[in-house]
Amino acid sequence: MSNNQLNPNLWVDKYSDYLFNFTIVRVNDSEITKDLISETFLAGLKSKDNFKGEASERTWLISILKRKIIDHYRKINSNKVKAEVRITYSNEESEGNWLEESVSDPYDKNAEDLILNSELGTAMHNCLDHLNEKHALIFKMKTIDNFDTEAICKEFNISPSNLWVIIHRARKAMADCLNENWF
């Protein structure tokens, strides 16, 4: 089966949110995320003749992105060698185990949460993929970015009742899809 084709003009609209979520949980910095995704797209364009159509476009882009992320890890790790470790506290009032305190991060998600979340994220992206492109965009702006109804209506030149019809259909489709694949 080789009927998958690349369509770089649609990459940003179709995959940028998916790639963004995939990267941000791994590098935790939106600027670096943007750079890695842009490198991914450029590498994809350069090697687009090697695409055999056996995988989906998204899977193919993710495989390039994964390599970019690993390269990024390598780069920051080689910088770490030069980093200086300060053992003493900056003032006398603080006591305790400096090593443990500097290593543990109570606000950090544990590994299980991260895995669960990335699986849930994948399930949600798969369901979002089934929505009509424009509807998905509007739904995401409203639900994830919390844009005002008014702002979205202006951006897409639609009436509020149009917007709510789109939201209603999208929510119904998302709930059905997640009921089948996640809940």
Added chain:
Amino acid sequence: MKCEEAGHLCDRSQYKEASFWEKLKLNIHLLYCSACRAYTKNNIKLSNVFKKSNLKTMPLNDKKDLKEIIHQEMSK
């Protein structure tokens, strides 16, 4: 109130855009309408799952930049 309106109010309340009276009207409707109760239950579940997933979108400006980069590279 018709189910269509109840569904609409339920959607709006997911985005905290339903007024007190609208929510009251919705809740009265839910007392006797099991179809809308089911819809509301699913709808709340969907809102929670979005909260839990911590899903993000790429900022619009970044998307524009990336589109530009791809466009330039393709026209080379």
